[in-house]
Amino acid sequence: MNWDDLRVFLAVARAESLSGAAKATRLDPATLGRRIARLEDALGVGLFARSPRGYDLTEEGERLLPRAEQAEQALAQGVDDLRGQAGQLAGSVRIGAPDGVANFLLPQVTAAISDANPGLEIQVVALPRVFNLSRREADMAIAVSPPTAGRLTVQKITDYRLHLAATREYLERHGPIRGLSDLRGHRIIGYIADMIFDPELDYLAETGAERVALTSNSVSVQLHWLRAGAGLGIVHDFAIPTAPGLVKVLPTEVSLRRTFYLIRHGDDRRLARLNRFAGLLTEGLRAEVARLEAQS
Template sequence: MIIFDWNDVRFFLELSRKGRLTEVAKALKVDHTTVSRRVLALEEKLDAKLFEATSRGFVLTEAGERLLPQAEQMESASATIQDMVGGENQTLTGTVRLGVPEGFGSQFLSGELPAFQKLHPKIELEFVANDRFVSLSKREADLSITLGRPKSGRLISRKLTDYRLRLYATRDYLKQHKPIRRREDLRHHNFISYIEELVPDPQLLYLSDVIGNPNVNLKSSSIVFQFQATLAGAGVSILHCFAADEYPELVPLLPEEISIDRSYWLNTPEDIHDLARIKAVSDFLSDVVQRRRNKLMGEKDG
């Protein structure tokens, strides 16, 4: 029977995810030689080569691929023990990484974080601001917020909230261009939108639903860039109400006629769904979107 150190397995997992000794060393706050030594110790115990060094970094061998799911189970069991043994009165600690759409993270959630820090001062939050699907199975994140429900993976998914988008332009832009009184008037205006081939989700291609063949003269893969460009008066764009309504210089255009509703989904791997720190973040997110529903839907409070 082979007995090996869980810490060696932890180094193996980190190297399988990050691919480079220096990145693992930084994450685990050790020297890169320690990472190499720990992984080598595990290989010697198992009498198997787990990684191949390539120009892209360290990649798993067949033996490493076979070990990976078992190592992830050990990681999950270790985290569960830490959460359970301390008892209910123990202060929640640890790191939780959340994959979140760029606009929702930077223009909505960031303003709510001081309240979370007061509730759980020893939980360290990491945000991966990305509109693509982060891989929860590869532990790119512990939770993810997505525009749709993932179609595969051992995940627990639920709808987090609905939200609304509208067409906006600045007051200065509207003074300098032809008036917009009906949908047909939009054909005379310049639009800001996504780069179609770089859109991570087809749900973001809503501009063509609003106006056929729009004159798009400024494109970006970043919704925050689009927002700032609109705020600078560069054109008309579709923006999240939760962000745009905070700026009085931004005017919703044809709001009774043009609005787009979408949903965010919250996803967690089955094996860590019940961990206390994961539940703390999940519960906080649910509370925030419930309290701020009017903001998310572009409705006035009260």
């Protein structure tokens, strides 16, 4: 058995399909199928149960999985040790993040890290959902709630603030807003209710809004509606500097505080390269949130 066979095994186990593993390994599904069959023949056991749903681990495959992950970690740690001698970070790091932090914070922070580490490839996956680090969808993820299950490590990054906002033009076209009761009759912008993937994102529940007229699962879409003068909505304070026409509405009555957390797979805590990157990322995000909120 060689490491490349284990790499293929891990990719299929995490993706639970050949097509999903093909994206991770850049091998075509037919090649992956042959490689898995070859590994099973060499071991004399079936590692996967094939079904229309995909590839599920057998009992033998479940026993092999933690050993293969240990081999993966040992190899990664060895590579990290060698790269660490050069003083700069190299290789690739994939970050999973909600689109708010991905759009308004990570570009500046990761650009600075890249400037200091030109041999490093940084990938940002911006999706409005929770990332599955056990399946290695990302090396680390930013979340608004700490996970309660899984072999994961959690580190608080920073608190951040949100406020109700609208453009000056919108407010001039409509009646004055002196209290929460005045929000009735205004067009409200927010999340699609059944696509809120974390209770911490249910911002409008705190405003008492009964109807949300314009909804999207994307923070960026919501912000563009606000910039277009389409209504009122909750916006991150760190995003307000990107939309100079926005002003806070009822800043005392509607003032929300949330927290960003950095989530990593528990086995990665021994990897010096990822530890260093996580430190730079956390430090950069704290500074960028503080800088932008001071301008809002």
